[in-house]
Amino acid sequence: MNRDRARQIVLAARPNGRPSLTDFRLEEADLPMPGFGQILLRVQYLSLDPYMRGRMDDRKSYAEPLQLGDVMIGQAVAQVIASNRPGYSVGDIVLAQTGWRSHALSDGTGLRKLDPATAPVTTALGVLGMPGFTAYAGLRLIGKPKAGETVAVAAASGPVGSLVGQLAKIAGARAVGIAGGSQKCDHVKNELRFDAAVDHRSADFPARLAAVCPNGIDVYFENVGGAVWQAVLPLLNNFACVPVCGLIAQYSGVGPNDGIDQLPATMREILSKSLTLRGFIYSEFVEQHYSEFLREVGALIANGGIRYREDIVDGLERAPEAFIAMLEGRNFGKALVRVSA
């Protein structure tokens, strides 16, 4: 195993708005040796997720910001390649918080063993992982659509949005997806079986969205913010619920600044339509609901009742470009980096 060198990607500079490649730096080092009670992991797949953008800023969100020189955080599927710890054998596959690394030491804290026979291991980073559970928690535990109601979700071809719509259908609701470009919209409608899909890049997007929501919107699963929110707002029905799980359109602090304060209009709609906006992070619900999620969605994955799509790039060194592409909506499915075979 010592033929390998360990590689990692660190935060080289804080982005000003959109991240660029120079905000990241690839570093190499000798492979670490597992000490007493430790195991050495070789990362197979690294997950790229929008929340990572927030951690690059020097601003406390629900977690502490990264410091310059810190390894970028992230979850990965990894293989045990050396073990000094009972219960872990070489060859075991685990879900781990390795960060953007090729190899990582662990004392077992926070690891979860994966069984490749149950589901492809990459699903633990997507539809059966944090993004999938985020969709499940936001829709089932907050949005709670009733049969016949309309559920709308943006980034509908992504790992969260795609599950939101499919779970909405299972609940008997209409699912309306919003995605960027006709290819993604086709996928959302034909492959993911949403009732409708609308391209947010089309010039008349607000009118198109209204046209496919003839009875308004009862649950809007918010994961983008920005212009999509402005188009959704007038379509929300009385007592509509908005689980707020992400705001990718505003993470980089850029967007149309036309000097208009949009807050009063949003507050007015909250008041006059008795809306509920509820921010959430999946971790709030893990203890009580993660096992039921794994059981239910795991079975649906196995029998084809739920579909998912992955967008995999090869090589840890390509993580920065893939991450930037994802923030700009240029991925098509759950963004993953294949770090080793």
Next chain:
Amino acid sequence: MNRDRARQIVLAARPNGRPSLTDFRLEEADLPMPGFGQILLRVQYLSLDPYMRGRMDDRKSYAEPLQLGDVMIGQAVAQVIASNRPGYSVGDIVLAQTGWRSHALSDGTGLRKLDPATAPVTTALGVLGMPGFTAYAGLRLIGKPKAGETVAVAAASGPVGSLVGQLAKIAGARAVGIAGGSQKCDHVKNELRFDAAVDHRSADFPARLAAVCPNGIDVYFENVGGAVWQAVLPLLNNFACVPVCGLIAQYSGVGPNDGIDQLPATMREILSKSLTLRGFIYSEFVEQHYSEFLREVGALIANGGIRYREDIVDGLERAPEAFIAMLEGRNFGKALVRVSA
């Protein structure tokens, strides 16, 4: 009774921002005669409430807008002065949707008889009426503060805010009131027995508010919006709840427009702190909860456990100026017009 003339105040023009006296017109007419099954009411007290501002605009909110020439809407305490309807006798006191009138005909629809022996009849327009029930519903059924938590409310000397804080105290929470001017703040702290009161007109208002909320804010009862919201937002704790019952600071569409879009910051806080914003209108809760409210708060009024204050002006013709004063925060207590003795 025919010595009287009937008077009413109609919407003469739609306000552009703040209403002015010329947006209203006083009209006189002969007293109407009650027909078969009708009663004639003489208004004693007219209630002035912020929601009326919204109805003056040509924009659908939760109710239809007024048309030019329509009598201004409003609730009143009135006395039966002629009756052709079984069950109503001359001298009966009722709560009625008369609008801004000196006299009104009614077929009994929507009337509620008041017993002056139980509580002063004006309380049916304030602490035991729609404003009081709004406070009760928003705090008890949405905000749900726990003992030891901090509840903040603006317009704290007004009919809604004053009850919000007093109910918070009864729930074992800390009550922080926000009001305009030292006289109102003194009243909120000393008479209404809030834990703290902060003057939103003070230059360092955000810092003062932070100083009296050392453990942050768990429930913010939103009835003003605008600059107060901006000061509250950074103080909200994780999982804080914000019942949104009014936005008086933005009803007239005027305010600091410094070209900054405040929506992204609010959405970011909703997300990163798992906040709940819930708009509501009291009517949603009337059927299930109004009797318990009357019983509970009625008893507290009777035994002095809840205090209230009224700001009464004399004469229907002064309703427009009193209404404008209330929108600008120049009232001190529940705004009422004494229309007849």
